[in-house]
Amino acid sequence: MIFETKKTILINQMKKPFVIPECQKCMSRSLSVFSDLDENEIQQITTTKGCNYYKKGQTIFFEGNNAHGIYCIHKGKIKMHKLGLDGKEQIIRFAKDGDVIGYRAMLSGEAYSLSASVLEDTSVCYLPKDTLLNLIQEDPKFALKLMEMTCKEMGKASKAITNLAQKPVRERLAEVLLILKETFGEREDGSIDVTLTREEIGSLVGTATESCIRLLSEFKKDGMIELEGKKIIIKDVQGLIKTGNVYE
């Protein structure tokens, strides 16, 4: 009864109906590392998981805290970021529908190395450590899938390190725009389907906000992109590939 009350308050706060997603029917799951689980395992998750709804700007977990489970994004967009010196934010990567976050800390036994903040209202399921460990122990296929995911991330990280160390800002920005499009897709009007401040784009690229702004205008002048407020429309993929020196 008390729980029921809390739930209602929660819903009122959000001014939105919030229905706890069911794993069985969850479309996001089919995209995720959980896609191959059997009925039984899904049931295990369903009965132990928690759910939450975060509004834009809220943080799901903070760098430095201890992990006791993992999060599966039901619907939404998240930035994974880290504090550099002077408290400057460094964005490392993003997560969206079907992605799992927080597993690195859980599996390494370390504290979170990144914070996870919500870019737009997002619903997230929470899976406690025990359930996850159990799945890994019982289902080697799942374990392998988890490893596959982690190892792919590692590959991207090596690439990012090389780019940061060797590519000039202009090239990195061009590549970041392509990656954003690849990651989030496009809206109907052709704009990249994510809303970021110039500061956030700068952080992603690893450059000052002003430099980022200047280069974006240049790209616009060169006809490679269009800008409408925070909307970015990519007009010339080939041009960006070229200025970004992207070969793969």
Added chain:
Amino acid sequence: MIFETKKTILINQMKKPFVIPECQKCMSRSLSVFSDLDENEIQQITTTKGCNYYKKGQTIFFEGNNAHGIYCIHKGKIKMHKLGLDGKEQIIRFAKDGDVIGYRAMLSGEAYSLSASVLEDTSVCYLPKDTLLNLIQEDPKFALKLMEMTCKEMGKASKAITNLAQKPVRERLAEVLLILKETFGEREDGSIDVTLTREEIGSLVGTATESCIRLLSEFKKDGMIELEGKKIIIKDVQGLIKTGNVYE
């Protein structure tokens, strides 16, 4: 008999006695992800593994090739690196006694994202894919340990990205020196127990060779390090921590 012959040739080429290391007695194993395997599992490895001896400068595997197994360093030092544009080398990390390399590609199903080259003569065991997958499937503890290792690497990668994006070269170099000491330890004379060219140090730091050289002389002038050819002796850890802005 044929095998015996090959082995002899191998030994002659190397002008050194090369005894295939036995996992059972391998000291490196106790440091490695294989430390908790049981007798039976060790036997499985022993009967399926191959071994090899690489001389300084040789490459164990190349970025872009397909992986069919993993490598366990018996004794030696290895740099994991990647080609940036213009063929410029980017060193991502190192591996030494007891470390396992090549698992990322194998577990992700992707090609090697890095090359592995030998910094000093190194003996390496090779474990075929099937054996590894078998271990993972049969021994969840091992799977977890493998994940733990991978996830710790991920944490380091995020840190590296943040440093590259935000710290100036001077700070990064100071930190790299501390990391080298941490990773390889010191020789009797107090020098860091690894031999790198200035170019390699520059690559690690993400800077031009000349900048690296200049800063090293500055550090020397400031009494934080001593230089003797390729030997680097750290005299003032606190000083390096400070100039490197290292807090952990």
Added chain:
DNA sequence: CGCGCGATTGATTCGGCTCAATAACTGTGG
């Protein structure tokens, strides 16, 4: 409608890269 943050643009500075010239060192073959 006004406040305040985010975006933009300009001016200036400077860290770090490139290019160039030596010097020191390493390994190799005679």
Added chain:
DNA sequence: CCACAGTTATTGAGCCGAATCAATCGCGCG
């Protein structure tokens, strides 16, 4: 064991990409 060739290290000069600082503008929101 020595001389030579090819690296690797060092140092200097000059340039340029990108950061910082400063000022203004625009807009989303209360």
